[in-house]
Amino acid sequence: MPVRLIGRTLRATLHASELVVYDGQQEVARHERLIAKGQTRLDLDHYLEALVRKPGAFPGATALEQARSAGNFTPVP
Numbered sequence: 618m619p620v621r622l623i624g625r626t627l628r629a630t631l632h633a634s635e636l637v638v639y640d641g642q643q644e645v646a647r648h649e650r651l652i653a654k655g656q657t658r659l660d661l662d663h664y665l666e667a668l669v670r671k672p673g674a675f676p677g678a679t680a681l682e683q684a685r686s687a688g689n690f691t692p693v694p
Contacts, residue, residue, distance in 0.1 A: 618646060620667045659683055 618627065618638065628639045631650065638646040651658060661684040 619663045 622640060622645060625640060627645070630637045630639075633650070635650050636646075636648050637644060646660075646663075648658065648660070657679075659679055664678070
């Protein structure tokens, strides 16, 4: 979840192929459902607010590694 939602009570709906999360009536996240036991996926976009405040906080973070592996992250020279 985006860091701004930490501590809030959210509602999640689980569908055959996706998970949708709501803060009140507002949809705040939609992700492909992971089926296999122990699977995890971290969305780098959810970390951006924290990275703005603490840019060096996540140099080896799992979210960054997953984004790099998927080609969704372009390092700044």
